Amino acid sequence: xxxxxxxxxxxxxxxxxxxxxxxxxxxxxxxxxxxxxxxxxxxxxxxxxxxxxxxxxxxxxxxxxxxxxxxxxxxxxxxxxxxxxxxxxxxxxxxxxxxxxxxxxxxxxxxxxxxxxxxxxxxxxxxxxxxxxxxxxxxxxxxxxxxxxxxxxxxxxxxxxxxxxxxxxxxxxxxxxxxxxxxxxxxxxxxxxxxxxxxxxxxxxxxxxxxxxxxx
Numbered sequence: 001x002x003x004x005x006x007x008x009x010x011x012x013x014x015x016x017x018x019x020x021x022x023x024x025x026x027x028x029x030x031x032x033x034x035x036x037x038x039x040x041x042x043x044x045x046x047x048x049x050x051x052x053x054x055x056x057x058x059x060x061x062x063x064x065x066x067x068x069x070x071x072x073x074x075x076x077x078x079x080x081x082x083x084x085x086x087x088x089x090x091x092x093x094x095x096x097x098x099x100x101x102x103x104x105x106x107x108x109x110x111x112x113x114x115x116x117x118x119x120x121x122x123x124x125x126x127x128x129x130x131x132x133x134x135x136x137x138x139x140x141x142x143x144x145x146x147x148x149x150x151x152x153x154x155x156x157x158x159x160x161x162x163x164x165x166x167x168x169x170x171x172x173x174x175x176x177x178x179x180x181x182x183x184x185x186x187x188x189x190x191x192x193x194x195x196x197x198x199x200x201x202x203x204x205x206x207x208x209x210x211x212x213x214x215x216x
Contacts, residue, residue: 022090022111022174031055032080032087042176043080043087056085061169065097072102072160080175087175094170098123098160105181106157112177113152114170118142121166127156142168155182188216 031051032043046055058078065074076095080086092112096104098121116125126139127150141161142148150156152173160166186193187209198209 022176023088024090025088029056029085030088032084043084045087046084058083058085061093061095064165064167065095067097067099067102067165071105072099073097073104073158075104077179079172079177089175090173092172092175092177094172096158096168096170098158098166098168100160100163100165102160102166104158105183106155107179107181108153108155109150109172109174109177109179110153112172112174114150114156114172114177115147116142116150116158116168116170117147118144118166118168120144121160121164122162123166123168124159124161125150125157127151127154129154183212184216187212 027048029048029051030043030045031048033046035044060076060078060082065076067074074097076097078086078093078095080092083092086092098104121144123142124139125142125148126137129136129138140146140148158168186198192213195206195209195213198204198213199206202209
């Protein structure tokens with residue numbers, strides 16, 4: 001009997017973990033509808049009687065994204081903000097187009113695991129573990145048809161190392177997995193993070209920090 005409290009604690013922690021992801025729907029669907037006057041953790045539901053088949057259709061992946069930018073890549077998300085039919089379903093997708101040498105820069109999805117499939121080209125991908133695992137770097141070269149998974153919340157990237165354009169599709173375990181691009185968050189925050197903080201954190205001269213912040 002003396003082990004009962006520990007058993008209950010483990011059960012409670014396991015139960016809490018199951019609620020760390022998107023909640024399960026309590027009805028067939030809950031197509032999102034925006035209400036600019038109210039903020040909630042998620043989206044309001046459209047009247048089910050007003051829902052049509054078009055609410056479950058997303059056309060944004062039909063055409064290539066424009067990769068004519070400094071990174072040479074374009075991500076087209078199909079998250080709940082773009083695809084209302086995903087609301088409460090705990091899943092989303094993204095299409096990423098890459099020019100030769102194009103990069104989807106280091107970023108995280110704080111609320112979703114990502115699984116990526118390469119449909120064209122050759123990608124170098126990788127992710128870094130947390131401090132707890134000594135920031136171990138896992139990386140692979142992916143070819144057409146290969147699938148790779150990026151665990152929830154970990155920093156990861158994809159780089160086209162081929163001489164032709166590349167294309168990949170990702171599925172994520174949340175209707176709204178979030179996106180934090182590391183460079184943007186650190187050097188492009190508004191208002192900017194103090195240069196004193198960044199020079200100490202990165203152990204570089206203030207001129208380097210000023211230069212990086214100016215890029216954003």
